[in-house]
Amino acid sequence: MRRSGLVTILVAAGAALLLTAASLLGLALLGAPTGFQTVGPPACSAPSLPGTLIRVSETDLGVSVMGSPMMRGAMRLSADRTSVPRGQVSIAVTNLGYVPHELLVLPLPGGQTPGTRISGPDGRIDEAGLLGEASGSCAGGAGEGIAPGAVSWVTLNLPAGRYELVCNYPGHYAAGMYGELTVS
Known part of the structure; x- marks a missing residue:
């Protein structure tokens, strides 16, 4: 592979990594845009509770x-x-x-x-x-x-x-x- 092609790939990979890190940091600071992810319906439920x-x-x-x-x-x-x-x-x-x-x-x-x-x-x-x-x-x-x-x-x-x-x-x-x- 030519040197200029390798440099282009490394720059693109670095930019993608930076964008991913910035997105994760943004989510951590600002919260998810429409609510947080969930794992699905509860695996169990509470019994009838008093009060x-x-x-x-x-x-x-x-x-x-x-x-x-x-x-x-x-x-x-x-x-x-x-x-x-x-x-x-x-x-x-x-x-x-x-x-x-x-x-x-x-x-x-x-x-x-x-x-x-x-x-x-x-x-x-x-x-x-x-x-x-x-x-x-x-x-x-x-x-x-x-x-x-x-x-x-x-x-x-x-x-x-x-x-x-x-x-x-x-x-x-x-x-x-x-x-x-x-x-x-």
């Missing part, structure tokens, strides 16, 4: 940027309601993403904005005050993580206050997996 039911979905882009934790906005935690009456509250969590997730319920101190907790060197936030967890695949309570396509659930007796729902897998909180719950 006020909150349905939460956890989604991700299914990619990481250059092996580092996902960037803010690359993951999402969405609840079908953000305000409930005090008392018995059940949370059913469906992992619609491509990597395992979990859901923790933490008190949100007055004046603190959701998503502002500081992550440690391990990419996780402090779980002090943990009130409950849904992290068992096709099971309630704590487990080894909610597998893609699986559901987990937790039932709590919550007094009035503000709470933060979070995924505390390394880097997930910083990537946008949090939401606020107000109990009145």
Whole structure:
């Protein structure tokens, strides 16, 4: 092959690689244009749960940027309601993403904005005050993580206050997996 042909191929390959990296970075920073990818219908479902039911979905882009934790906005935690009456509250969590997730319920101190907790060197936030967890695949309570396509659930007796729902897998909180719950 002639030298000029090889240079043209290398330049084209480099441009394609750069364009792919820029696209992935753009998706991580801005989010997917029409919503996040999902793995399909859940592999299992939660049983009939007591109290006020909150349905939460956890989604991700299914990619990481250059092996580092996902960037803010690359993951999402969405609840079908953000305000409930005090008392018995059940949370059913469906992992619609491509990597395992979990859901923790933490008190949100007055004046603190959701998503502002500081992550440690391990990419996780402090779980002090943990009130409950849904992290068992096709099971309630704590487990080894909610597998893609699986559901987990937790039932709590919550007094009035503000709470933060979070995924505390390394880097997930910083990537946008949090939401606020107000109990009145």
